[in-house]
Amino acid sequence: xxxxxxLHAPTSxxxxxxxxxxxxxxxxxxxxxxxxxxxxxxxxxxVAVLDLSAPGRAELASMLDVPxxxxxxxxxxxxxxxxxxxAFASLLAEHSRLDILVNAAGIAPAxxxxxxxxxxxxxVLAVNVNGTFLxxxxxxxxxxxxxxxxxxxxxxxxxxxxxxxxxxHYTTAKHGVLGLTRHLATACGPDGVTVNAVCPGLxxxxxxxxxxxxxxxxxxxxxxxxxRVGLPWEVAELVAFLASDRAAYIxxxxxxxxxxxxIV
Ligand code: NAD
Numbered sequence: 001x002x003x004x005x006x007l008h009a010p011t012s013x014x015x016x017x018x019x020x021x022x023x024x025x026x027x028x029x030x031x032x033x034x035x036x037x038x039x040x041x042x043x044x045x046x047v048a049v050l051d052l053s054a055p056g057r058a059e060l061a062s063m064l065d066v067p068x069x070x071x072x073x074x075x076x077x078x079x080x081x082x083x084x085x086x087a088f089a090s091l092l093a094e095h096s097r098l099d100i101l102v103n104a105a106g107i108a109p110a111x112x113x114x115x116x117x118x119x120x121x122x123x124v125l126a127v128n129v130n131g132t133f134l135x136x137x138x139x140x141x142x143x144x145x146x147x148x149x150x151x152x153x154x155x156x157x158x159x160x161x162x163x164x165x166x167x168x169h170y171t172t173a174k175h176g177v178l179g180l181t182r183h184l185a186t187a188c189g190p191d192g193v194t195v196n197a198v199c200p201g202l203x204x205x206x207x208x209x210x211x212x213x214x215x216x217x218x219x220x221x222x223x224x225x226x227x228r229v230g231l232p233w234e235v236a237e238l239v240a241f242l243a244s245d246r247a248a249y250i251x252x253x254x255x256x257x258x259x260x261x262x263i264v
Contacts (some may be wrong), residue, residue: 006204006231007035007064012042013237017244019044022095024088026050026078026135027105031205032154032239034064035232036102039240041066045100048091049073050084050135078105078131079123088138098142100243103132103153103177108166110211121169128173129180136184140193149193150243153181157201157258164202164220165211174199178254185252194251196242201258203230225260 023040027033028049037047037060047070049060054073061068076087092098107127109120132153143149158166159174178197185195202208202221208229212220221229238257241247256262 006233007038007236009039009042009233009237013039013240015042015044017043017246018100018240021045021099021243022091022097023047023100023102023243024050024091024098024135024139025102025104026076026131027154028102029053029055029060029073031104031207032200032203032232032235033102033104035236036104036239037071038064038066039233039236040100040102040243041070043240043244045243046070046095047072048087050076050078050087051105052077078103078135079126081134084131084134084138088135088142092142097146098139099146099148100150101135101139101143101152102239102243103135103151105131106154106207108163108170108207108211110165111167111169113168116167116169124167124169125173125176128170129176132177133180136180136195140188143193144188144191147192149188149191150247151181151184151188151193151195152239152242153177153195153197155181155197155199155254157199157256157261159197159254160199160256160262165208181254182252189251194242194247196247196250196252197254198235198238198242199254199256199258200235201230201256201261203232203235205232221259221261223264224258225264228259230257230259
């Protein structure tokens with residue numbers, strides 16, 4: 001796990017808004033997923049991280065400065081249906097409810113179109129789209145049973161236009177996430193379950209830093225109406241809002257958070 005910048009929002013949230021809620025955050029060991037874990041715990045939720053390598057509970061709690069009994073993590077590859085099944089079954093057995101699912105796990109290779117191998121194409125689709133599908137499908141019965149649920153999927157500006165740094169497979173995958181989000185939203189609304197996507201622009205995470213050298217990241221965002229790189233907590237605050245009761249009338253949305261990148 002990498003030490004992140006910009007994980008913590010400077011303002012305080014209502015610490016009871018999500019009290020009693022159980023949340024799952026895929027890709028929650030890094031970047032925006034990790035910031036989302038923090039934002040949800042600060043509002044009172046208990047949060048389980050599903051990621052390739054699971055940080056220990058104590059490590060996670062101390063990194064986020066939250067109580068250890070409010071976080072847990074499981075090593076899960078979201079593309080593996082059996083691992084996803086096992087994780088959701090064990091979390092449901094432990095908590096007797098699953099209320100919030102945030103699908104933040106993602107990969108974004110920058111490979112040029114000509115050089116994308118069949119395997120890499122399938123892997124990028126598998127992590128970003130299939131993983132989101134698997135987790136959405138597995139969590140729905142518990143949400144429907146509770147007559148309340150919030151699903152927030154990570155798309156990208158790449159899902160609205162094309163990726164500035166990721167390859168064609170990434171652009172395709174993030175468009176796919178939006179299609180899945182909209183389709184599912186139509187099916188779940190009557191059950192009290194909303195399904196939305198967030199579309200971040202360039203956000204300062206290990207993924208973005210891995211794709212663009214520091215100077216390029218600053219340069220790429222200089223022309224934005226808000227001329228800087230976004231911070232993980234800023235996206236996490238949006239996710240936490242979409243996961244709350246206050247967002248009950250928002251579903252099937254693809255919410256931009258990009259410093260105005262798309263209007264210039
Ligand atoms: P990150 O690399 O910091 O975190 C992604 C996490 O996903 C990592 O912890 C990684 O281990 C996990 N992961 C990858 N493959 C997995 C798998 N098969 N199973 C389980 N976990 C897996 O990235 P981030 O920038 O915080 O990205 C979070 C989400 O936001 C991703 O879906 C990404 O595509 C999207 N996004 C990022 C940006 C950006 O600028 N950083 C912009 C738009 C969208």
